[in-house]
Amino acid sequence: MWLWLMFLVNVSTLTVIIGASQPKLQIQPEGAQIKPIGSGLALICTPNVENPNLITQLEWRDSRNRRIDTTDTKAPVYIQRAYGETNIVLIFSKLTENLAGTYTCAANYASSEQLVASTNVVTIIGITWVDAPESQYPVIGQDYKVRCEIKANPEPIVYWLKDGEEINVTSSNRYITDQHGLLIKKVKESDDGVYTCRAVVFKTGQIEAKNIKPVEVVEGEEASIICNGTGKPPPSFTWIKEKTRQDLSVADRFTVKKNTGSLVIHKVEFNDDSFYKCVAENNAGRNETVVKINVLVKPKIYEFLNITEPLGNAAKIVCKAQGRPAPAIFFRKLTRKDPYDNGQQQYDPRIKQESYTDEEKGETIGVLNFNKLRRTDDGLYACIAENKVETAYKNGHITVEFPPSFEKTENYPPVWSWENHPGNLTCIAESIPNATIQWKFNGLYIEDNNTANIQRFGNGPISYLIITPNNDHRLYSQYECIATNKWGSASKLIELRKATVPEHIQHVTPESVTATTIKFNIGGPPNFRGIPVRSITVQYQTERERTWSTAREHTWSYNATYILENLVPEEVYNFRFAARNDVGMGGWSGNQQIQMPRRSVPAEPKLILDGQLPDIGSNYVAADLVTESHYADHYKLQWTVPNDNGDPIDSYVIRYCVTQKVNGLWRDSESECSDEITQSYQHTTYEMSDLRPDTTYKVELRAHNAIGSSSPAEIRVRTARGLSSVVYESGNPSISSAAIIGIVVAAILVALILVDVLCCCINHAGIIAFIYDQVHSKPVDDEDSKLGRDEKEPLKPAGKEDPIIINGVDKCNMSVEYDGKQVYTKPGEIIGKHSVV
Numbered sequence: 001m002w003l004w005l006m007f008l009v010n011v012s013t014l015t016v017i018i019g020a021s022q023p024k025l026q027i028q029p030e031g032a033q034i035k036p037i038g039s040g041l042a043l044i045c046t047p048n049v050e051n052p053n054l055i056t057q058l059e060w061r062d063s064r065n066r067r068i069d070t071t072d073t074k075a076p077v078y079i080q081r082a083y084g085e086t087n088i089v090l091i092f093s094k095l096t097e098n099l100a101g102t103y104t105c106a107a108n109y110a111s112s113e114q115l116v117a118s119t120n121v122v123t124i125i126g127i128t129w130v131d132a133p134e135s136q137y138p139v140i141g142q143d144y145k146v147r148c149e150i151k152a153n154p155e156p157i158v159y160w161l162k163d164g165e166e167i168n169v170t171s172s173n174r175y176i177t178d179q180h181g182l183l184i185k186k187v188k189e190s191d192d193g194v195y196t197c198r199a200v201v202f203k204t205g206q207i208e209a210k211n212i213k214p215v216e217v218v219e220g221e222e223a224s225i226i227c228n229g230t231g232k233p234p235p236s237f238t239w240i241k242e243k244t245r246q247d248l249s250v251a252d253r254f255t256v257k258k259n260t261g262s263l264v265i266h267k268v269e270f271n272d273d274s275f276y277k278c279v280a281e282n283n284a285g286r287n288e289t290v291v292k293i294n295v296l297v298k299p300k301i302y303e304f305l306n307i308t309e310p311l312g313n314a315a316k317i318v319c320k321a322q323g324r325p326a327p328a329i330f331f332r333k334l335t336r337k338d339p340y341d342n343g344q345q346q347y348d349p350r351i352k353q354e355s356y357t358d359e360e361k362g363e364t365i366g367v368l369n370f371n372k373l374r375r376t377d378d379g380l381y382a383c384i385a386e387n388k389v390e391t392a393y394k395n396g397h398i399t400v401e402f403p404p405s406f407e408k409t410e411n412y413p414p415v416w417s418w419e420n421h422p423g424n425l426t427c428i429a430e431s432i433p434n435a436t437i438q439w440k441f442n443g444l445y446i447e448d449n450n451t452a453n454i455q456r457f458g459n460g461p462i463s464y465l466i467i468t469p470n471n472d473h474r475l476y477s478q479y480e481c482i483a484t485n486k487w488g489s490a491s492k493l494i495e496l497r498k499a500t501v502p503e504h505i506q507h508v509t510p511e512s513v514t515a516t517t518i519k520f521n522i523g524g525p526p527n528f529r530g531i532p533v534r535s536i537t538v539q540y541q542t543e544r545e546r547t548w549s550t551a552r553e554h555t556w557s558y559n560a561t562y563i564l565e566n567l568v569p570e571e572v573y574n575f576r577f578a579a580r581n582d583v584g585m586g587g588w589s590g591n592q593q594i595q596m597p598r599r600s601v602p603a604e605p606k607l608i609l610d611g612q613l614p615d616i617g618s619n620y621v622a623a624d625l626v627t628e629s630h631y632a633d634h635y636k637l638q639w640t641v642p643n644d645n646g647d648p649i650d651s652y653v654i655r656y657c658v659t660q661k662v663n664g665l666w667r668d669s670e671s672e673c674s675d676e677i678t679q680s681y682q683h684t685t686y687e688m689s690d691l692r693p694d695t696t697y698k699v700e701l702r703a704h705n706a707i708g709s710s711s712p713a714e715i716r717v718r719t720a721r722g723l724s725s726v727v728y729e730s731g732n733p734s735i736s737s738a739a740i741i742g743i744v745v746a747a748i749l750v751a752l753i754l755v756d757v758l759c760c761c762i763n764h765a766g767i768i769a770f771i772y773d774q775v776h777s778k779p780v781d782d783e784d785s786k787l788g789r790d791e792k793e794p795l796k797p798a799g800k801e802d803p804i805i806i807n808g809v810d811k812c813n814m815s816v817e818y819d820g821k822q823v824y825t826k827p828g829e830i831i832g833k834h835s836v837v
């Protein structure tokens with residue numbers, strides 16, 4: 001699809017160059033010029049005529065039809081002509097509002113024809129604040145205009161908001177708006193607040209806002225205010241704090257400059273929030289003004305108490321904070337990322353966050369309510385108090401008390417004891433507050449160490465009972481651990497049992513036997529309700545020895561692979577087995593007699609592929625296995641030492657042949673085989689070298705001893721291709737050589753199509769031109785008739801230098817469409833609603 005698109009784009013650019021015919025003037029850039037004030041602009045006027053030499057009096061005229069003839073580059077508008085060119089350029093170095101208007105380019109052609117073209121220059125002004133100071137001080141009792149003068153073109157619409165809420169100017173007769181601001185009649189204390197002047201220009205979508213607010217100072221910091229007053233002679237100023245009627249010229253913490261009217265408050269205090277009167281006096285008289293100073297106070301949490309409540313009760317944590325404006329309060333559990341939402345929590349309706357604000361006192365009380373405490377509510381909580389000055393934090397905790405529980409240690413296993421190995425009974429109770437623990441045995445409380453056989457350590461929340469039965473069988477019994485705190489108690493039975501040696505091993509079978517080794521399959525003794533088996537021991541003697549007293553012994557750890565080595569070939573052995581645990585060794589069982597096989601050739605070695613043994617599982621078919629070499633010319637063979645079957649391995653024999661799959665079967669090429677290579681028994685690797693790239697080799701490996709060679713272990717190895725081995729080494733195996741070839745072919749194709757498109761348009765040659773011809777040699781669409789061309793008239797063959805214009809229609813000025821079935825063309829518009837674009 002995009003190839004066609006590219007074709008169209010190419011055609012259209014050509015059209016521009018070829019299209020013109022009527023004499024006319026052309027202004028570039030085309031269309032009305034909408035530019036912001038202050039930007040520059042250049043308009044070029046070019047005669048579009050057959051003979052530019054016949055153009056005279058080429059000039060620019062301004063909106064009042066005055067000829068612009070200055071070429072002074074410092075002028076706001078001037079013209080520039082390039083030598084040797086017939087065009088004329090109009091330059092605005094810096095647009096101003098009064099330069100907006102219609103500009104006309106005019107010229108005479110062939111002394112008779114008057115050519116004219118014009119364009120509109122429109123200036124726009126973004127929203128600009130002309131007079132809108134952010135700090136303005138209305139005076140109580142008088143009318144006050146909150147100044148907000150804005151300039152913008154197109155005209156802006158201005159809205160007013162007070163403390164974020166829109167002021168409905170029409171509904172109240174206290175407000176009057178004009179282009180300079182908002183007039184508030186007879187200012188009252190309740191008019192104190194933040195006024196927002198918001199300007200919107202709908203044509204451009206621009207929106208700007210400015211907040212106008214009384215003087216705000218932060219408690220503890222320094223603040224200064226200037227009283228603006230002029231007079232002749234210059235007045236002298238005094239400041240009076242309305243709340244206390246104090247003359248601040250003589251007050252602590254305040255500095256008044258009598259000649260400039262400035263007032264400085266050092267270390268602002270909470271109570272400085274007040275109206276202040278500035279009085280300017282000279283011999284001619286006196287004037288005064290009143291301003292409001294808002295004192296902001298950083299939030300401070302002055303109370304946040306820890307609480308302790310029992311499980312299931314209702315509870316609340318209360319956080320009290322001060323500040324101005326009164327802070328907002330939130331809580332956050334320290335194990336959670338986000339603070340709680342106000343009101344009920346969606347994920348846990350038991351929890352509700354509320355707050356009560358007294359704006360007057362600058363005080364907020366936050367409350368986090370739990371209607372039924374859970375153990376998970378226990379933990380640290382942060383109280384967060386926030387106002388526009390700062391955020392304050394404080395941590396507190398909720399302790400959820402609950403009766404003792406053994407939940408976390410539900411299954412107490414029996415405790416084992418034997419001979420002088422004492423039983424250690426551990427009881428851990430969870431509870432808040434900590435539980436005390438008592439032990440009961442046979443229905444009686446165990447008092448402090450009341451028998452020598454029972455010792456108690458700790459009485460809560462953890463307690464151990466150490467019991468040494470010393471053959472007193474009554475002590476192998478159940479013990480009750482009782483945990484108690486103020487909310488309740490819980491108990492748990494722990495049983496002390498006498499441990500014994502393991503029972504007999506149930507069954508033993510030889511799993512695999514070689515001339516010198518046996519691997520046993522041992523079904524261990526039942527471990528049910530006992531202490532763990534640690535090891536398995538085998539005793540064995542030859543048939544001739546007949547007595548176990550001289551028997552040899554081997555011990556495996558439990559669950560190991562039970563292999564016995566270094567046995568004598570053809571010998572007859574008797575075996576017996578026993579299991580051992582911490583108490584001792586159980587009785588012998590599993591007796592068997594086995595005759596070892598005679599010596600033989602070694603077992604087949606096992607090849608290691610990529611550091612791993614091939615999976616000898618059910619689906620593994622050695623004959624079909626092909627492993628890849630990372631290299632084109634060598635491969636490292638690796639194997640594990642096989643069983644020698646009674647005679648030591650003296651060497652390994654390796655042989656490999658080139659092999660190929662023919663009709664699904666592997667065929668070795670006997671002519672391309674290596675000699676038999678002998679590798680010393682000390683090695684378990686062999687490096688095959690001088691291999692051919694991209695070739696499969698069948699490799700055979702045999703182990704050899706004095707009796708002969710084992711059956712061969714086989715593997716097929718395919719060497720890497722020459723090229724891809726290079727790619728491997730560059731460490732970038734993601735681009736295969738096939739992909740590279742694909743990219744190159746695609747690039748050539750694209751280049752060919754480009755060339756072809758150009759050939760079609762310029763020379764009417766190439767494949768596209770050919771297709772075009774084929775399509776047009778027979779009528780395909782009624783649109784064809786609109787070309788006004790005789791359908792029977794044969795088209796000129798491709799490849800010749802033809803004129804481009806046929807019957808007045810520019811052939812290249814056509815779109816080619818493909819609707820999925822047939823290709824057809826139509827003249828004129830390149831990008832129409834039917835076009836592929």
Ligand SMILES: *[C@@H]1O[C@H](CO)[C@@H](O)[C@H](O)[C@H]1NC(C)=O
Pocket residue numbers: 168169170171
């Ligand atoms: C403003 O008040 C007038 C008169 O009370 C009312 O007709 C108009 O709808 C109000 N405008 C807005 C935006 O609330």
Ligand SMILES: *[C@@H]1O[C@H](CO)[C@@H](O)[C@H](O)[C@H]1NC(C)=O
Pocket residue numbers: 226228
């Ligand atoms: C004081 O008045 C002058 C001139 O009217 C003005 O430029 C200045 O911004 C004013 N100062 C204050 C703090 O309003």
Ligand SMILES: *[C@@H]1O[C@H](CO)[C@@H](O)[C@H](O)[C@H]1NC(C)=O
Pocket residue numbers: 286287288
């Ligand atoms: C004080 O000055 C304001 C404006 O600067 C003026 O409107 C007002 O009349 C003056 N008041 C007196 C008492 O002169």
Ligand SMILES: *[C@@H]1O[C@H](CO)[C@@H](O)[C@H](O)[C@H]1NC(C)=O
Pocket residue numbers: 304305306396397
């Ligand atoms: C709350 O408990 C914490 C320790 O968990 C302690 O540091 C803090 O002082 C306690 N708060 C109060 C108000 O008792």
Ligand SMILES: *[C@@H]1O[C@H](CO)[C@@H](O)[C@H](O)[C@H]1NC(C)=O
Pocket residue numbers: 424426464466
């Ligand atoms: C009993 O077992 C606990 C751990 O479960 C251990 O901390 C304690 O030392 C043991 N006591 C004795 C006497 O072995």
Ligand SMILES: *[C@@H]1O[C@H](CO)[C@@H](O)[C@H](O)[C@H]1NC(C)=O
Pocket residue numbers: 433434460461462
């Ligand atoms: C409760 O028991 C734990 C563990 O023994 C101990 O660390 C903690 O101090 C005890 N608490 C009290 C209040 O006694």
Ligand SMILES: *[C@@H]1O[C@H](CO)[C@@H](O)[C@H](O)[C@H]1NC(C)=O
Pocket residue numbers: 448449455456457458
């Ligand atoms: C029991 O005796 C042991 C050592 O003999 C001692 O550590 C322990 O505190 C005693 N227990 C009680 C509850 O007296």
Ligand SMILES: *[C@@H]1O[C@H](CO)[C@@H](O)[C@H](O)[C@H]1NC(C)=O
Pocket residue numbers: 532533558559
């Ligand atoms: C022995 O192995 C079996 C199965 O692998 C396992 O279930 C058991 O827990 C093991 N026993 C020991 C003591 O390791």
